[in-house]
Amino acid sequence: MGPMTALRVDGLHVEVPEGASLLDAARAAGTELPTLCHDDRLRPAGSCRTCLVRADGRITAACVTPATPGADITTAHEDLQTLRRDAVALIASALPPHALTTAPRSELAHTCRALDITPPPATAPTPHNRDESHPYIHLDPDLCIACGRCVRMCDDVQGTFALTLTGRGADTVVAPGTGGPWAQSDCVACGGCVDTCPTGAITQPGPGRGITTGQPHPQHVRTTCGYCGVGCALDVVVSDNQVSAVLPALDGPVNQGHACVKGRFSHGYLTSADRLTQPMIRKNGTLEPAGWEEALTLAADGLRAAVAAGGPDAVAAISSARATNEENYLIQKFLRTVIKTNNIDNCSRLCHAPSAAGLSAAFGHAGGTDSFDDAEKADCLLVVGANPVEAHPVIGARLLQQALNKASLIVADPRAVGLAHHADVHLRPRPGTNVALFHGLAHVLVAEGMTDPDFLRERATGLTELIDLLAHYPPARTAELTGVPAQDITAAARLYGRARRPAILYGLGVTEHLHGTDGVRTLANLAILRGALAHTGRGYGIIPLRGQNNVQGASDMGALPDLLPGYGRVTDPQARTRAEAVWGRPLPTRTGLRIPEMLQAARQGTLRALWIIGEDVCATDPNSHRVADALDTCPLVIVNELFPSRTTQHADIVLPVASWLEKDGTFVNFDRRFQRVRAALRPPAAARTDFDVVHALAAAMGADLGCRTPAETLAECGRIAPLFAGLSHTRLDREGAVAWPCPSPDQPGQATLYTRAFTTPDARAHLSAAPYLPPGEEPDTDYPLLLVTGRRWTHYNSGSMTRRGGNLLLEAHDHLDLHPQDAARHHLTDGTEVTVESRHGKARLTARLSDELSPGQVFCAFHFPESGVNSLTSDHADTVTSCPEYKVTAVRLTHTTT
Numbered sequence: 001m002g003p004m005t006a007l008r009v010d011g012l013h014v015e016v017p018e019g020a021s022l023l024d025a026a027r028a029a030g031t032e033l034p035t036l037c038h039d040d041r042l043r044p045a046g047s048c049r050t051c052l053v054r055a056d057g058r059i060t061a062a063c064v065t066p067a068t069p070g071a072d073i074t075t076a077h078e079d080l081q082t083l084r085r086d087a088v089a090l091i092a093s094a095l096p097p098h099a100l101t102t103a104p105r106s107e108l109a110h111t112c113r114a115l116d117i118t119p120p121p122a123t124a125p126t127p128h129n130r131d132e133s134h135p136y137i138h139l140d141p142d143l144c145i146a147c148g149r150c151v152r153m154c155d156d157v158q159g160t161f162a163l164t165l166t167g168r169g170a171d172t173v174v175a176p177g178t179g180g181p182w183a184q185s186d187c188v189a190c191g192g193c194v195d196t197c198p199t200g201a202i203t204q205p206g207p208g209r210g211i212t213t214g215q216p217h218p219q220h221v222r223t224t225c226g227y228c229g230v231g232c233a234l235d236v237v238v239s240d241n242q243v244s245a246v247l248p249a250l251d252g253p254v255n256q257g258h259a260c261v262k263g264r265f266s267h268g269y270l271t272s273a274d275r276l277t278q279p280m281i282r283k284n285g286t287l288e289p290a291g292w293e294e295a296l297t298l299a300a301d302g303l304r305a306a307v308a309a310g311g312p313d314a315v316a317a318i319s320s321a322r323a324t325n326e327e328n329y330l331i332q333k334f335l336r337t338v339i340k341t342n343n344i345d346n347c348s349r350l351c352h353a354p355s356a357a358g359l360s361a362a363f364g365h366a367g368g369t370d371s372f373d374d375a376e377k378a379d380c381l382l383v384v385g386a387n388p389v390e391a392h393p394v395i396g397a398r399l400l401q402q403a404l405n406k407a408s409l410i411v412a413d414p415r416a417v418g419l420a421h422h423a424d425v426h427l428r429p430r431p432g433t434n435v436a437l438f439h440g441l442a443h444v445l446v447a448e449g450m451t452d453p454d455f456l457r458e459r460a461t462g463l464t465e466l467i468d469l470l471a472h473y474p475p476a477r478t479a480e481l482t483g484v485p486a487q488d489i490t491a492a493a494r495l496y497g498r499a500r501r502p503a504i505l506y507g508l509g510v511t512e513h514l515h516g517t518d519g520v521r522t523l524a525n526l527a528i529l530r531g532a533l534a535h536t537g538r539g540y541g542i543i544p545l546r547g548q549n550n551v552q553g554a555s556d557m558g559a560l561p562d563l564l565p566g567y568g569r570v571t572d573p574q575a576r577t578r579a580e581a582v583w584g585r586p587l588p589t590r591t592g593l594r595i596p597e598m599l600q601a602a603r604q605g606t607l608r609a610l611w612i613i614g615e616d617v618c619a620t621d622p623n624s625h626r627v628a629d630a631l632d633t634c635p636l637v638i639v640n641e642l643f644p645s646r647t648t649q650h651a652d653i654v655l656p657v658a659s660w661l662e663k664d665g666t667f668v669n670f671d672r673r674f675q676r677v678r679a680a681l682r683p684p685a686a687a688r689t690d691f692d693v694v695h696a697l698a699a700a701m702g703a704d705l706g707c708r709t710p711a712e713t714l715a716e717c718g719r720i721a722p723l724f725a726g727l728s729h730t731r732l733d734r735e736g737a738v739a740w741p742c743p744s745p746d747q748p749g750q751a752t753l754y755t756r757a758f759t760t761p762d763a764r765a766h767l768s769a770a771p772y773l774p775p776g777e778e779p780d781t782d783y784p785l786l787l788v789t790g791r792r793w794t795h796y797n798s799g800s801m802t803r804r805g806g807n808l809l810l811e812a813h814d815h816l817d818l819h820p821q822d823a824a825r826h827h828l829t830d831g832t833e834v835t836v837e838s839r840h841g842k843a844r845l846t847a848r849l850s851d852e853l854s855p856g857q858v859f860c861a862f863h864f865p866e867s868g869v870n871s872l873t874s875d876h877a878d879t880v881t882s883c884p885e886y887k888v889t890a891v892r893l894t895h896t897t898t
């Protein structure tokens with residue numbers, strides 16, 4: 001704890017941290033003051049005058065007055081109580097009577113009850129100005145007291161600046177800044193305004209109306225969000241096995257009382273009529289409902305038959321980065337010990353496999369070098385090929401505030417989206433030219449002496465080779481290769497090079513390329529050249545913004561064809577022996593198949609059974625026609641799913657499973673923190689957790705996987721994997737979040753890595769001298785445009801969850817963004833239906849003109865499988881890890897004719 005300030009409140013001695021307010025001091029003394037314009041997440045405003053106290057004789061608003069050493073505060077005097085009561089009564093009297101009746105759970109109503117203020121009698125009928133245009137956020141301006149909390153939340157926490165106070169004097173109310181209805185405003189539905197509104201003027205529709213963060217809720221379950229990898233701690237308020245509201249936890253280690261549209265609101269899928277509620281078996285070509293026993297027996301017989309015909313390696317499984325660690329652990333254990341194959345992989349393959357490969361080659365561990373909390377202290381941010389404002393909104397919001405307040409910002413992204421609007425330098429490389437760009441930046445670092453010679457001499461290796469290579473990447477040549485002006489390269493390198501403590505954060509714009517692993521390694525070069533790592537005190541390393549809620553965990557748990565739980569190699573006898581000792585069985589020694597190899601083997605007839613657990617491969621893997629062919633050729637396809645999907649259309653057995661709000665376990669977030677997942681609801685009808693399904697299928701094959709509970713499972717994993725040996729459910733229940741490596745229960749998790757040494761074989765950081773090589777696809781006269789695919793804030797991956805609920809009202813279909821010049825050349829206007837063709841397939845999208853794109857480049861997401869985006873993308877993949885080249889596809893456009 002930092003230095004403390006001692007003072008007296010109503011005669012009581014209290015101590016508060018330096019910089020605290022009198023409100024904090026009053027709270028420390030156990031005194032509750034009314035605080036209608038205050039929220040701990042916000043800078044204090046002092047405008048409502050309801051928290052009045054007397055400090056050394058002067059009457060003042062406690063929330064804006066600093067606690068000074070030795071101050072003498074009174075709060076309890078009758079005159080003060082009267083002043084405060086009058087201030088609240090005055091605010092309440094300006095509101096229509098329904099302020100206290102229709103919003104009975106509001107903070108204002110609570111304060112009025114506490115101070116014995118009764119609502120004024122109803123006189124005139126209440127005017128009705130409600131704005132109910134938005135699916136998740138409703139506004140009743142009549143209830144607004146102009147405290148400004150929502151506006152500050154939107155500006156200072158979320159950074160969207162969507163709200164404003166309009167009108168004058170007592171008539172001032174909040175409104176969307178764009179003037180029209182809320183649904184057409186800039187709002188991204190983080191829910192911050194709903195959570196902070198003290199009067200019920202801003203609410204969410206439905207049962208959660210009036211339920212806000214910071215108030216006690218009798219039936220709430222603390223869990224971790226199951227959408228992206230940020231790892232927001234959420235409190236799910238439940239009644240009658242239904243979600244009333246999902247609130248961001250104020251003490252959430254990563255989100256600190258903030259959330260995004262997905263975690264906060266996108267749970268409509270839970271009660272969708274499409275939810276799979278019983279097993280299905282294909283009979284005469286159609287999927288028909290079946291009982292669990294019939295489905296499991298059929299699956300077990302099918303797996304046995306596949307092994308009998310082709311040996312254990314004729315079976316494979318794709319595990320789910322949406323599922324828990326314990327589920328992933330169990331699935332790989334089933335494959336390795338019951339089937340006896342290493343054919344297990346997860347969607348990290350499509351995503352950040354190049355990060356795991358690149359970062360472990362450079363530093364040792366398959367994760368980011370430092371924690372996000374550290375990176376937030378950086379004075380310079382280099383954000384590369386990531387759009388956190390849309391894809392990791394809570395992190396995006398924190399990075400934006402950092403850039404607005406205290407850090408310089410370099411963004412490297414072909415598109416002008418999100419953080420790029422606030423960048424000091426925005427580098428816009430042609431997609432697929434990262435390696436050249438990073439070498440260009442490194443060239444300037446070296447040429448202008450902005451490196452750390454001591455660190456390079458003592459802790460790194462590969463400098464000579466790199467310097468030789470960098471001679472070929474002066475700014476002028478790099479500009480030719482990448483399309484980034486030479487002066488921007490120099491300016492960016494100087495910002496990064498001269499910063500005291502820079503940090504690098506990056507995303508799929510680095511990994512999903514033909515040379516994705518080289519991209520990660522050559523980006524890591526910049527941090528190594530500067531020795532900019534947390535433990536050196538000269539920066540905060542390099543952090544991948546990993547995607548799925550548990551993609552880090554799925555890989556940590558060994559749902560990979562070459563690695564056991566905790567990253568021991570399947571080919572390393574020592575690692576195998578450790579696992580064999582715990583599992584009591586000999587393990588397969590041959591490296592298993594990666595996802596694209598599984599699909600290839602299926603097409604060739606050597607893979608005879610594929611179990612797909614929560615990945616819509618026919619929608620989200622590249623070149624989707626060929627994926628469908630693979631499934632159709634494979635004699636047995638089992639799919640665990642929440643919903644019918646493109647993939648279930650090709651399945652022989654479909655098993656209905658629970659979603660993240662319906663199960664127990666742990667996830668690992670993007671910066672290696674384990675957090676607990678807890679069931680808030682029971683799964684619908686006959687649906688079971690993936691955990692139970694794996695156990696049941698093992699039992700149907702006559703095997704017992706042990707690991708009766710998720711807690712036992714994580715404990716067993718810790719016995720195999722030293723990295724996780726100190727973790728347990730009870731510890732996480734107690735501590736909230738713990739980062740790996742965590743080798744023992746009495747040691748803290750290591751958020752900052754490599755304090756003593758790098759974990760590469762020679763304990764040094766490895767620079768990479770990989771030369772720039774062009775992407776797999778390039779535009780030509782037949783396919784003149786370059787398509788980049790990625791994400792939108794409104795939907796999540798295959799869209800299976802976000803398309804089933806209110807998000808569909810936020811974005812109803814996929815768009816193709818293109819520059820107005822390209823649109824004009826193709827005679828397209830906003831809203832025109834357009835057919836996109838690549839060398840591999842066709843997609844139908846709606847044109848959207850946007851100067852976020854450079855001419856010659858177009859962009860779309862892949863959240864609506866029926867538009868066919870992944871029939872466009874190619875089989876080109878990272879040469880090291882097989883991660884698909886989703887970011888570069890040559891296409892042409894034609895008008896859609898129906």
Ligand SMILES: Nc1nc2c(c(=O)[nH]1)N[C@H]1C(S)=C(S)[C@@H](COP(=O)(O)OP(=O)(O)OC[C@H]3O[C@@H](n4cnc5c(=O)[nH]c(N)nc54)[C@H](O)[C@@H]3O)O[C@H]1N2
Nearest residue numbers: 228385386387391431432507508509547790791793796797
């Ligand atoms: N709303 C929402 N959030 C999500 C998801 C979602 O589907 N929807 N998915 C989750 C998942 S699984 C993941 S992995 C993460 C992904 O999160 P991000 O990595 O941020 O996602 P993308 O939008 O795919 O790609 C990031 C950026 O890379 C840029 N880019 C493309 N090519 C290049 C290049 O050659 N060089 C550079 N420097 N940049 C390039 C694109 O223009 C894009 O803005 O998001 C997670 N969060």
Ligand SMILES: Nc1nc2c(c(=O)[nH]1)N[C@H]1C(S)=C(S)[C@@H](COP(=O)(O)OP(=O)(O)OC[C@H]3O[C@@H](n4cnc5c(=O)[nH]c(N)nc54)[C@H](O)[C@@H]3O)O[C@H]1N2
Nearest residue numbers: 322350351613614615616620640789790797798800862886
């Ligand atoms: N064109 C293009 N394609 C891409 C990408 C891109 O940038 N461009 N990005 C790629 C990336 S990074 C990723 S990670 C993949 C994601 O691709 P997927 O993993 O296929 O996408 P999701 O929609 O996240 O989830 C897959 C399925 O899991 C189901 N599901 C959810 N929770 C659970 C659960 O607990 N258990 C089970 N059994 N099922 C569950 C969902 O209903 C959904 O159908 O897409 C990749 N595809």
Ligand SMILES: [Mo]
Nearest residue numbers: 350351547548
């Ligand atoms: Mo991902």
